[in-house]
Amino acid sequence: MWDYLQHLTYWDWLAFGTALLVLEIFGAGGYLLWIGIAALAVAATCFVVPVPWELQYLLFGVLAILTAVFWWRYQRAAGREPQGPGLNRRGSELIGRQFALHDAIVGGRGKIRVADSLWLVSGPDLPAGTLVRVSGQDGALLLVEKA
Incomplete structure (x- = not known):
């Protein structure tokens, strides 16, 4: 060997x-x-x-x-690449942006269209097409206010 x-x-x-x-x-x-x-x-x-x-x-x-x-x-x-503050919070990058309501907010719930997705939103009752600003996020629910 x-x-x-x-x-x-x-x-x-x-x-x-x-x-x-x-x-x-x-x-x-x-x-x-x-x-x-x-x-x-x-x-x-x-x-x-x-x-x-x-x-x-x-x-x-x-x-x-x-x-x-x-x-x-x-x-x-x-x-060591920095992890963004929105890691595991997919909608956090939408905070501060404005969108038109896709479905009217009725009873505090509605929908907005972001690119090819619909997001469930919560805010004051508003008709469809109203411009809203995303002010926060609660899990998968976006909090909006009238822009």
Whole structure:
């Protein structure tokens, strides 16, 4: 076995990298992806230039760590994107905007059309077509007042 490990070719690294990528497909969660890419990079290097076995293992270790750190930093930076104040409050971006009533407000309830959606509104009784301003939100119900 020791003799085999001291005489690895690019085919061995290619097989190892492919096996890691196949295992990644079965749900490793990204952990084997970067190690597999490092093994494939070593295979490409050994194909172009004959590399002694010590350097192959060193190159594989360094590339595996570098690719993992690169991905970790990328994921960490992507996770820091600011979440808007309207996260999980879909209608909050409508506050302050004006719309015409689609259905009259009767008994405190009516509807406005926003793009291709109808929103349930609550406010003073007003006829259809009246311009209203969204003043707040209570869950999926928009609070309106006459503009």
